[in-house]
Amino acid sequence: MSGDTRKQQKVYTAREVATLLAIQNTTVRKYSQLLEKAGYHIHKNELGHRGFFDKDVMILRKIRELIKHPDMSLDQAINAVISTVGEDD
Template identity: 45%
Template sequence: MENSTLDQEKAYWTREVAELLDIKEGTVRKYARLMEENGYNFHRNEHDQRGFFERDILLMKRIKALSKTKGVTLEDAVNTVTKGVMVAERDSITPAVMNLQEELERSIERHKQTMEAFIQLKNENTEMKELLMNLSEQMKQQQTYIENSLEKRDQVLLESIQKTLEQRREEENTGWFKKLFKSK
């Protein structure tokens, strides 16, 4: 790193970086230690304290995001980020530009995935609404059929009972008349 460029940039301390990244100070130190183990160099003051620049914070932000990915360990995330920086420096690509481009690509990919998921949910929601409407209509038809069937059954039953009662009355009346005429 060039000292002239770093002298013009604002340095952040561990506490400030922790607040910016919404992580604990111990986590910032752990990230820094792992990054240093992978060959990354931080600016240090005369008391050997690390000073973090925007570039360092962006890298730590990437490490934090990568480490939350399922199946990616913190060490894997640090290794990936620091190797990316080393390759970028070797190829004279500005890490900040590389970081922005990668973040933009990831953001676009996440947006695409979110939109695809939203469209799928919307389609499923539409299908569910149609299914519910069909089921509701079928239930109404079944209810109407059941009510009509019960009404017809009740009507037939009532008519049958009435016929039976009339037949009994006729038999009783006919039986009385027969008895009356037989006895004479």
């Protein structure tokens, strides 16, 4: 049963996520690519378009918050967020 939870969740487009976080669509793409490179899985449909679940939006929001700190680079923020994500996420 727990495998069906994603089917019940809202899936956001990159454009919707950009609007929610008040960032550019290209920034969503950049953060997503860096997360994927670090091993984080972001859902893609059969056309290769990313779909973002609530947990993905929260992770992107956390990255945005972390990079506001003057001593935090984008790579460091990505690594910090990835280290808090469980294997099942």
